[in-house]
Amino acid sequence: MQPESDAIGAEPQPATQLTVVYGPALLAYDFGPEHPFSAMRGRLTFELMRDTGLLDAPGVKVVAPVEADREELLTFHTKEYVDFVQNACVKGYGFLDGGDTPAFEGCFEAALNVVGSSLKAVDLVMTGQTKYAFLPVGGLHHGHPDRASGFCIFNDIAVCIKRLQAGYGLKRIAYVDMDAHHGDGVVYGFYDDPSVLTIDFHEDGRYLFPGTGELHETGRGSAVGTKINIPMPPYSSDQSFIYAFDEVVPAVIRQFKPDIIMLVCGVDSHGGDPLTDMNYSAASYLHAAGSLRGLAAELCQDRLIVWGAGGYDPATCAKCWTEVGAALAGYALPDFLPAAWRERYRNLTGEEAPVGLHENNTSDNTLQRVEKMVGWLKMKVLAF
Numbered sequence: 147m148q149p150e151s152d153a154i155g156a157e158p159q160p161a162t163q164l165t166v167v168y169g170p171a172l173l174a175y176d177f178g179p180e181h182p183f184s185a186m187r188g189r190l191t192f193e194l195m196r197d198t199g200l201l202d203a204p205g206v207k208v209v210a211p212v213e214a215d216r217e218e219l220l221t222f223h224t225k226e227y228v229d230f231v232q233n234a235c236v237k238g239y240g241f242l243d244g245g246d247t248p249a250f251e252g253c254f255e256a257a258l259n260v261v262g263s264s265l266k267a268v269d270l271v272m273t274g275q276t277k278y279a280f281l282p283v284g285g286l287h288h289g290h291p292d293r294a295s296g297f298c299i300f301n302d303i304a305v306c307i308k309r310l311q312a313g314y315g316l317k318r319i320a321y322v323d324m325d326a327h328h329g330d331g332v333v334y335g336f337y338d339d340p341s342v343l344t345i346d347f348h349e350d351g352r353y354l355f356p357g358t359g360e361l362h363e364t365g366r367g368s369a370v371g372t373k374i375n376i377p378m379p380p381y382s383s384d385q386s387f388i389y390a391f392d393e394v395v396p397a398v399i400r401q402f403k404p405d406i407i408m409l410v411c412g413v414d415s416h417g418g419d420p421l422t423d424m425n426y427s428a429a430s431y432l433h434a435a436g437s438l439r440g441l442a443a444e445l446c447q448d449r450l451i452v453w454g455a456g457g458y459d460p461a462t463c464a465k466c467w468t469e470v471g472a473a474l475a476g477y478a479l480p481d482f483l484p485a486a487w488r489e490r491y492r493n494l495t496g497e498e499a500p501v502g503l504h505e506n507n508t509s510d511n512t513l514q515r516v517e518k519m520v521g522w523l524k525m526k527v528l529a530f
């Protein structure tokens with residue numbers, strides 16, 4: 147008779163390496179054909195993951211979206227705001243904020259599905275059913291307790307942090323955000339909470355929405371030093387991002403010793419994005435995901451959740467997020483985009499599809515300015 151385990155006392159390993167939370171319900175989070183946040187981004191991403199074989203790779207699983215309930219929203223959002231969205235959703239028109247985030251029929255349920263899917267990812271990771279979770283649609287980091295902002299109705303990440311704290315008793319949560327826009331909803335939502343470390347790389351707020359996230363914004367009260375903002379100069383490329391990331395993130399995260407790591411992998415900081423002035427390539431996202439994967443293994447039992455968040459060039463979203471997913475799964479992707487996916491891309495966008503899947507590193511002339519900011523952070527904020 148064979149023993150059930152050949153290593154007595156060994157930690158049980160999760161059967162799943164990477165869980166992708168995705169399904170048609172998430173595509174309902176769509177502000178319409180004239181709006182940059184369309185369902186096409188998520189759909190083309192999922193289809194590229196499928197067509198490259200990633201979703202059939204060993205240890206990769208797809209889990210369907212789940213709808214959150216009102217009570218879960220109320221752990222971060224105010225009752226008045228939740229009521230307001232529910233009413234606006236019934237009407238199906240008007241704006242939920244100053245003019246970027248229109249209401250649409252079904253928007254309340256669509257937003258509930260985004261939040262519920264992120265909570266599902268938290269549960270799968272925290273119960274050890276998967277090492278990593280990836281949500282191509284989600285990471286609505288501009289949502290505030292009492293208002294929508296920047297295409298974000300409810301802040302799924304903030305609701306996840308609340309569950310990690312109240313439901314799982316976590317005392318140390320690390321959040322890294324490389325979307326081009328400052329993750330203001332998360333950063334200010336926990337600005338005086340020392341148990342939440344935020345490290346936010348974004349295009350300098352003088353040039354891009356929402357205008358916040360200056361270098362000297364480092365947290366309040368007992369949380370001073372747990373909020374790190376790195377406003378990258380416009381046109382920053384892989385060279386500057388990877389330099390700043392390596393100088394700051396591993397040391398700060400090792401010092402903080404998190405119980406879980408979250409990555410907002412918004413690819414609107416990519417050179418191909420139509421809404422920002424940044425110039426990263428896939429190399430930056432792969433670098434961040436790879437480094438955080440290593441830190442999660444070293445510090446927090448592999449617990450890592452990655453959100454797609456922003457990104458408004460559908461081909462860039464599909465390519466970069468598929469590359470990140472493959473890196474987390476340890477899966478080797480083909481060099482060229484599958485013909486079937488390229489055909490679907492042409493049909494959906496009316497444009498010629500790209501050919502290659504991988505990209506080269508980009509360099510820039512912003513490194514000196516980034517070095518100065520990192521120097522200031524090391525001197526004034528970081529104790530190393």
Ligand SMILES: [Zn+2]
Nearest residue numbers: 325327414456
């Ligand atoms: Zn963004």
